[in-house]
Amino acid sequence: MRKATFMGLCAELAPTLRRRDTRLRAALPVEKRVAIAIWKLATPDSYRSVANQFGVGKSTVGMVLMQVCTAINRTLLRRTVTLGNVQDIVDGFAQMGFPNCGGAIDGTHIPILSPPHLASEYVNRKGYFSVVLQALVDHRGRFTDIYSGWPGKVHDARIFRNSALFRKLRAWTFFPDRKITVGDIEMPIVILGDPAYPLMPWLMKPYSGKLDRSKDRFNYRLSQCRMTVECAFSCLKGRWRCLYGKLDLGESSISAVISACCTLHNICEGKGETFSEEWTSKVQRLEAEFA
Structure with a gap:
């Protein structure tokens, strides 16, 4: 910075x-x-x-x-990692191809050292110890909601169902009540997830199986918008490389460090700090070591 x-x-x-x-x-x-x-x-x-x-x-x-x-x-966390202007977010995703979208959600694994208790619960599908960071991002790749600390073995859908974000979305209190009409269907503000997430009235995920032309186009637009969360994770880990250096901290401290990095990410993005592509390649090299 x-x-x-x-x-x-x-x-x-x-x-x-x-x-x-x-x-x-x-x-x-x-x-x-x-x-x-x-x-x-x-x-x-x-x-x-x-x-x-x-x-x-x-x-x-x-x-x-x-x-x-x-x-x-x-x-800084509560006033930096926040929803902000919903109309700007909706307009931003609309320009990218998906109407009435309020964010993209995904999870990423943060490598840690082997914990002293229940270590097998922290081994993820790639075979290393980790905790999961779940994040919702806006069209600019800034975090609007974060939730971290679950062991790497736990599925993304289970983490999502236990998060405050899920409860707020289900109660229709996270976004303002702004519906549009698509065809003859009223559509509320939705978030976008990958196939691991449950299909909800307020959560869209890609079609699976055999696709016709319209479903294929739907999946393409959803994927284009959902790339924002992948890019946000790439920038987060590229700028704050402790998140790919096996966090050597106590279990109670890991979530605090992850939250601080997410807050600093939003501050740097908001201030227009430059991001070097070299940082991404360094993260990819670190990531390859865990394979």
């Missing part, structure tokens, strides 16, 4: 992160705390490597990382 974005982030977090000097030592400045956390999140470096980079102790890096992630989640 650019310096202006970094300093703005420090200003937002300063009231929570600022510490007083003691007789024994001077407190780390807020800017250094945030820089240590950003560096650890943006690289798959070890705690020792980050400690050497900033001239602090290894344990200090771990402590500062969780302090900053907790501050981000308390201060």
